[in-house]
Amino acid sequence: MKSTGIRIYGKDDLRLENFELPEIKDDEILATVVADTMCMSSWKLAKEGEDHKKTPANLAQNPALVGHEFSGKILKVGSKWANKFFENENYVIQPNLARDDTPFVPGYSYPYIGGNATCIIIPNEVMELGCLIPFKGQAYYEGALCEPLSCVIAAFSSQFHLIPHTYNHTMGIKNGGNTLILGGTGPMGLLAIDYAIHTDKKPKTLVVTDLVADKLARAKELYPSSEVEMKFVNVDGLSIDEQKQALLTAVDNEGYDDIFSMVSVSPILTLAGQLLRADGCLNQFAGPMKKDFSANLNFYDVHYNFTHVAGTSGGNATNEAQAAQLIAERKVNVAKVITHVLGLDATSETILHQPEIGGGKKLTYVGHKFDRIAIDQIATNSPLGQILTAHNGLWSPEAEQWILANTDAIDS
Incomplete structure (x- = not known):
């Protein structure tokens, strides 16, 4: 053939x-x-x-x-x-x-x-x-987008938090916590927003950042939620210190339980580490182009406040099947x-x-x-x-x- x-x-x-x-x-x-x-x-x-x-x-x-x-x-x-x-x-x-x-x-x-x-x-x-x-969905484009959604599912599934008074962990984002998506108006960020507000474990507050006002406005229009408090923060022109203040203010200075970075920018990753509350988990979602990509992380917080880092590269077969089901059931x-x-x-x-x-x-x-x-x-x-x-x-x-x-x- x-x-x-x-x-x-x-x-x-x-x-x-x-x-x-x-x-x-x-x-x-x-x-x-x-x-x-x-x-x-x-x-x-x-x-x-x-x-x-x-x-x-x-x-x-x-x-x-x-x-x-x-x-x-x-x-x-x-x-x-x-x-x-x-x-x-x-x-x-x-x-x-x-x-x-x-x-x-x-x-x-x-x-x-x-x-x-x-x-x-x-x-x-x-x-x-x-x-x-x-695949049981209504259209082939939906099937094609199962793989990107599977990457998001994998990332959310890789988050982990301590079970109180133990060193054992529960997997997934913190239910009822604060979640931040940095650079979250690209296609993968939008899928992450969609999944966050429709998955079983939902944040109390979901904050999304970007540099373009129109993209943030479009994301706000596309993803309303009656269950999750949604906040969209434009960080264009803000210094790192100003970004830190704006993002802490968005969650009443509580900090974040889960942070997903959709960009590979060292100062932003360093900032993300500073925004974590105790037992918070930072996920480097974006794939860096450079093999020596790095950022500063406070290891005092790692030791005493139990902050930690996760990352995934693509999904797996289970995540793909989950994505196919979510899409076919019209949940995403x-x-x-x-x-x-x-x-x-x-x-x-x-x-x-x-x-x-x-x-x-x-x-x-x-x-x-x-x-x-x-x-x-x-x-x-x-x-x-x-x-x-x-x-x-x-x-x-x-x-x-x-x-x-x-x-x-x-x-x-």
């Missing part, structure tokens, strides 16, 4: 090309990809190329398919998995295989599996590790983080220019070709604009169906 996909050959070298898929083995599954979303990890991969820890040796001779946040439909199931997965079943994949023997994962390392390809072969290890998950609306839609032919350029493009999640409809569209720029009197208006300007299953029916298909 032929497929069309984007492969990485080296630094800034992404190529859209046609290629032949081999026949699947008895322990493999053939599938289509319908939707893929991208994050800054895709940009980092493109920039690092052969130096990325997840790419194969001799990348120029062993190109890998890119895209790790995707969903689609199963076409054919090898005999080993015929009693567990089925033709025409919709699926999502947790790309973080968490293997001990290799860092290789879908979307970074394999020649025949990645989110930016019209057809893929899912290898045995994905199923063996529980990372192929049936991941459409709120989508700001652009595009066809596969516009994907390479979009990956390479994500920082300049800005906005939230970029959604690729993999089997189609059309230029990148900012959804807030779509004319309200157009057919797609009317659909968006009916959904408060958000992407929706109806918008997805319009795109699939009204844009040109990729020729494999």
Whole structure:
């Protein structure tokens, strides 16, 4: 079977090309990809190329398919998995295989599996590790965003706090505590807000910071809550000391039980450590670009006040399944983080220019070709604009169906 996909050959070298898929083995599954979303990890991969820890040796001779946040439909199931997965079943994949023997994962390392390809072969290890998950949601974009949400679930699950009068811990954010999301109006920050106000353990107060007033206002509009006190703090132009005062004032000088840093900025991490109350937990969510990234931390507080640090890199299979269930049950609306839609032919350029493009999640409809569209720029009197208006300007299953029916298909 032929497929069309984007492969990485080296630094800034992404190529859209046609290629032949081999026949699947008895322990493999053939599938289509319908939707893929991208994050800054895709940009980092493109920039690092052969130096990325997840790419194969001799990348120029062993190109890998890119895209790790995707969903689609199963076409054919090898005999080993015929009693567990089925033709025409919709699926999502947790790309973080968490293997001990290799860092290789879908979307970074394999020649025949990645989110930016019209057809893929899912290898045995994905199923063996529980990372192929049936999806019951209403739209493929929802499935593609299971992976980002799984990262948020993993981060919240990794938080830990002491059980009083013991050195044992309870996992998760502190129920009824104060939670701070630093730099929280990007797509991952928005997903974190959504999860925080809909998960079982909820903070009493959730504070979100950013440097852009419009982004904070949009976040406030998108995520109201009757159960959690929401505060949005603009730190633009404030010194570190002024930020500290503003953030302490937001919680009546109580400090924070849980802090998630969506940025990798040393002074901000140092500030975060100062904002922790006793037994507070700081989570470095953003992946630093530099391997020597560091920040100052008060170890007096670590010893006497039991403050601590956590961090996660991606989710796992359990987190992916949790995300798929939350989305399918309509408890979390991941459409709120989508700001652009595009066809596969516009994907390479979009990956390479994500920082300049800005906005939230970029959604690729993999089997189609059309230029990148900012959804807030779509004319309200157009057919797609009317659909968006009916959904408060958000992407929706109806918008997805319009795109699939009204844009040109990729020729494999």
